[in-house]
Every structure is written in structure tokens, then in C-alpha cells.
Amino acid sequence: MKKVVVVGAGMAAVRLAEELAGRAHVTLLGDEVHPPYNRILLSAVLEGTHAVDSIAMRVPEGVDLRLGARVAQLDRPAREVALTDGSRVRYDALVLATGSIPTLPPIRGLVRLDGRLQEKVHAFRSLDDCHRLDAAVADARRAVIVGGGLLGLQVARALSVRGLDTEIVEGGDHLLRSQVDEKAGRILARDLRRLGTTVYTGARAVRMTDAGLVLDNGFTLDTDLVVLTAGGRPSTALARRAGLTVRRGIVVDDGLASVDDATLHAIGDCAEHAGRTTGFVPPAWEQAGVLADRLAGGDVSYSGNRTVARLRATALDVAVLGDPERTDGEVVEVTNPVLGTHRKLVVREGVIVGATLVGDLSRIGLITQHYDHARVLGPAEPGALLLGDRPARPAATADDAEVCACAGVDAGAIRACSSLDQVRETTHATTGCGGCAPTVRQLLATRPTLEGTRS
Numbered sequence: 001m002k003k004v005v006v007v008g009a010g011m012a013a014v015r016l017a018e019e020l021a022g023r024a025h026v027t028l029l030g031d032e033v034h035p036p037y038n039r040i041l042l043s044a045v046l047e048g049t050h051a052v053d054s055i056a057m058r059v060p061e062g063v064d065l066r067l068g069a070r071v072a073q074l075d076r077p078a079r080e081v082a083l084t085d086g087s088r089v090r091y092d093a094l095v096l097a098t099g100s101i102p103t104l105p106p107i108r109g110l111v112r113l114d115g116r117l118q119e120k121v122h123a124f125r126s127l128d129d130c131h132r133l134d135a136a137v138a139d140a141r142r143a144v145i146v147g148g149g150l151l152g153l154q155v156a157r158a159l160s161v162r163g164l165d166t167e168i169v170e171g172g173d174h175l176l177r178s179q180v181d182e183k184a185g186r187i188l189a190r191d192l193r194r195l196g197t198t199v200y201t202g203a204r205a206v207r208m209t210d211a212g213l214v215l216d217n218g219f220t221l222d223t224d225l226v227v228l229t230a231g232g233r234p235s236t237a238l239a240r241r242a243g244l245t246v247r248r249g250i251v252v253d254d255g256l257a258s259v260d261d262a263t264l265h266a267i268g269d270c271a272e273h274a275g276r277t278t279g280f281v282p283p284a285w286e287q288a289g290v291l292a293d294r295l296a297g298g299d300v301s302y303s304g305n306r307t308v309a310r311l312r313a314t315a316l317d318v319a320v321l322g323d324p325e326r327t328d329g330e331v332v333e334v335t336n337p338v339l340g341t342h343r344k345l346v347v348r349e350g351v352i353v354g355a356t357l358v359g360d361l362s363r364i365g366l367i368t369q370h371y372d373h374a375r376v377l378g379p380a381e382p383g384a385l386l387l388g389d390r391p392a393r394p395a396a397t398a399d400d401a402e403v404c405a406c407a408g409v410d411a412g413a414i415r416a417c418s419s420l421d422q423v424r425e426t427t428h429a430t431t432g433c434g435g436c437a438p439t440v441r442q443l444l445a446t447r448p449t450l451e452g453t454r455s
């Protein structure tokens with residue numbers, strides 16, 4: 001069997017190992033000491049709704065999982081990787097799934113003389129970060145979150161639920177500015193304020209002092225904790241040193257192979273396909289599925305068309321399909337600041353090419369279905385999809401209605417299962433952000449039985 005070595009044992013790597021189980025000999029080399037876990041749910045652990053054990057990811061039997069194993073170098077001529085402990089591992093095919101690394105915002109006084117973050121300052125990327133922050137919460141009353149993106153909103157909600165006074169500082173003019181427009185950002189800010197979080201937009205943190213975090217607008221926020229969530233960049237150092245083409249991410253072709261070396265591949269946050277890096281689980285898992293097929297001898301291509309971002313945070317609902325802020329098309333939108341909802345479709349030649357939903361995700365299944373299948377809609381349909389308090393028709397009833405955005409699973413696939421365990425095992429639905437779990441339970445409870453189908 002082909003020997004596939006994967007650098008990284010994160011969300012893309014484990015999904016690849018599951019897909020390849022029994023079809024290749026897979027080795028996962030992960031530098032974290034903890035067994036693989038669902039990174040999306042770290043904020044749920046911080047919030048206290050999930051135990052650490054419950055976010056573990058299942059690694060199939062037969063996979064050679066090595067923890068605390070940091071790869072220092074790729075030796076392409078020898079087809080080997082060198083680990084920091086001096087050992088070497090040979091491969092027939094190598095997959096880089098190294099994820100991303102948080103970027104440090106330019107704030108003076110964040111870092112101590114020994115290069116580590118100040119006592120009060122926290123990153124939030126790994127389970128170790130989560131444990132460290134969790135331990136600090138017990139003695140804290142106030143927290144400032146630097147960065148108003150998806151991660152910042154998750155952390156703010158988690159700390160707020162834990163009873164801390166939370167404040168978000170976002171340098172841009174609105175929250176979630178990489179994904180949504182100003183109207184949606186304003187609705188989110190209003191929701192957060194209602195839930196007890198203070199939001200500063202258009203303000204940059206510039207200095208950390210004993211008195212607190214100093215902003216460029218003159219305010220000083222007195223705080224016990226500062227959490228840095230101001231973005232990350234693909235982890236590409238290994239690939240760069242090995243001479244592979246790297247722009248923002250490791251550049252791969254439609255087969256997810258490096259454009260320089262067909263035995264090397266990249267998936268997940270570290271990969272760049274068609275000029276784009278992603279940073280979310282749905283594309284990482286889709287890439288893992290495509291690459292598994294190719295490594296097992298298939299010829300599926302990755303189109304990179306489908307990008308879905310869904311926020312996992314208590315009492316904040318956001319879903320984004322495609323890149324609605326940077327995609328050309330006619331915009332159809334409905335905003336209700338009183339209800340706290342914003343729905344927007346970008347439509348080109350009758351086809352939905354992007355969408356944003358804030359505050360009400362009841363239409364997400366149906367809209368995703370149209371988006372994925374590139375259905376041509378009549379002139380009145382986009383408006384009808386967005387209007388009213390109920391979806392134009394129940395989203396989850398059609399078999400091809402998407403139910404799980406993370407794993408790309410439709411209602412038909414759920415109905416084909418007889419239990420939640422079987423759903424998890426065979427489709428991976430509910431194993432990502434978990435947002436689809438209520439719909440999955442409802443579909444299982446109402447699925448036609450064999451007798452029911454016959455009568």
C-alpha cells in the first residue's frame with residue numbers, strides 16, 4: 001500500500017486519514033501533544049458547554065498517529081521528512097496540513113523580554129491556549145478581545161457567557177469585515193451589545209500598559225485579560241524552505257498537488273488554490289475528500305467554488321456562502337434592524353453566487369441548495385426566498401437540501417441512516433460546528449420507516 005505521510009494532525013488531516021483508511025498506509029505527524037480535536041468547538045469548551053473529551057476526533061484504527069512530533073524539514077530528493085527529535089519518516093506521498101498561525105497585532109508591550117506573551121495576554125488557536133485562558137478566567141472580571149472577526153465574536157460570546165465583562169476592539173469600520181457588509185456588521189454589533197458586550201469599531205489597540213490596553217482614540221481599557229483574535233496566516237514555512245511555490249498559502253493545482261512536485265500536496269488552511277486560501281472547515285474537509293480519492297488512484301478535481309462560513313457562537317447566527325462582498329452580481333437584500341436580521345443574496349444571471357444571513361438561518365438549507373446546484377431562479381424568486389418570517393418552503397424536506405454545511409451533507413443522506421451514530425459515522429454530519437444537530441435529529445425522528453414506505 002502507498003505510504004502517505006501527513007504533516008499536521010488537525011481537522012483536515014484527520015478527515016483525510018478517515019477517507020483513506022484501508023486504502024493507504026497513513027502516518028499523521030502532529031506537533032500538538034493532545035490527540036486530535038475539533039478546533040471549532042474550542043470556544044464551546046471555553047464557554048463551558050462542552051467537555052474536552054467530547055471534542056476529540058476519531059482517528060481510524062490502523063492510522064499511525066504520532067503526537068508531539070514536529071516536522072522540521074522536508075527532504076524532497078530522499079522523499080523523507082525530518083522531525084525535530086532527529087528521526088526521519090519516508091513517504092510515497094506527502095500531505096502538508098499545517099493549518100495557520102495567529103498573527104500578532106502591532107501593539108507595543110504585548111510580548112515580554114523572553115519573547116512570550118505578557119501574563120494577561122492570550123492567543124486562542126489551540127487546546128493549550130484554551131486551557132491557559134480557561135485557567136485565567138476564574139480570577140478575571142473583564143476581558144478585551146482584539147479583533148472583531150469570526151473568532152473574536154466566538155471568544156467574546158464564550159467569555160460573556162462565563163460572566164466576564166467583555167469588550168471587542170475592531171480596527172475596521174464594522175465587525176466581521178472580511179465576510180459581511182456594514183449593515184450586517186452593525187446588526188451584529190447591536191446584538192452583541194444587547195448580550196452585554198461593548199463593541200469599539202474603527203479603533204486600534206496600540207499599547208499594553210499596567211493601566212490597561214490603550215486605543216488610538218485615546219481610551220484606555222482597564223482589563224484583566226486581553227485575547228488576540230486579529231487574524232492568522234497560512235503556516236507555510238516548511239514548504240517555503242523546501243523550495244515549493246508559496247504565495248499567501250502553498251500553491252496547489254486542481255488535484256491539490258504542489259505545482260512544483262506531484263508527490264507533495266497541501267490541504268486546509270495552509271493551501272492556496274486558484275489564488276485563494278480559505279480558513280474554514282467546510283473547504284478543508286472537501287479538499288480532504290478530493291485528495292483521498294486522488295491518492296487512492298481516482299481523478300476527482302477540486303473546483304474550489306464552494307466556500308461556506310458559519311459562526312459557532314451562542315445566540316449569534318451568521319452564515320456566509322461564497323464571497324458576497326467581492327463577487328459581482330445584482331444584490332437582493334432585506335434588513336430588519338428591529339428584529340436583528342439581515343439577509344442578502346448576490347445573484348448573477350439568475351444564479352445565487354453569494355449570500356449572507358445574519359440573525360435568522362431558517363433559510364440557509366434552501367439557499368445553499370440553490371447555490372450549490374447553481375439553479376437558475378425566476379426574477380421574483382430571490383426576493384421570495386428572503387421575505388416573510390418562514391422559509392418559502394421547508395428547507396430540510398427536499399432530499400437534496402443541504403443540512404450540514406461543514407461536511408456538505410444533504411437531507412437524503414441523513415434519511416438513509418437509522419441512528420445518530422450512523423449519521424456521524426457515514427456522513428460526518430454533526431461532527432463539525434454542530435449547528436445541524438437539531439435538524440438531523442428531527443430528520444431521523446420523522447424519516448419514513450420501511451412499513452411506512454410500503455403502505
Ligand SMILES: Cc1cc2nc3c(=O)[nH]c(=O)nc-3n(C[C@H](O)[C@H](O)[C@H](O)COP(=O)(O)OP(=O)(O)OC[C@H]3O[C@@H](n4cnc5c(N)ncnc54)[C@H](O)[C@@H]3O)c2cc1C
Binds near residue numbers: 041098125151154
Ligand atoms: C477557536 C477557533 C474557532 C474556529 N471556528 C470555526 C468555525 O466556527 N467554523 C469554521 O468553519 N472554521 C472555524 N475555525 C477554523 C478551522 O478550525 C480551521 O479552518 C481548520 O481547523 C483547518 O484545518 P487544518 O487541518 O488546515 O488546520 P488545523 O486544524 O489548525 O491543524 C493544523 C495542525 O498542524 C500542526 N502543525 C503545524 N506545523 C506542524 C509541523 N511542522 N509539524 C507537525 N505538526 C504541525 C498544528 O499544530 C495543528 O495541530 C476556527 C478556528 C479556531 C482556532
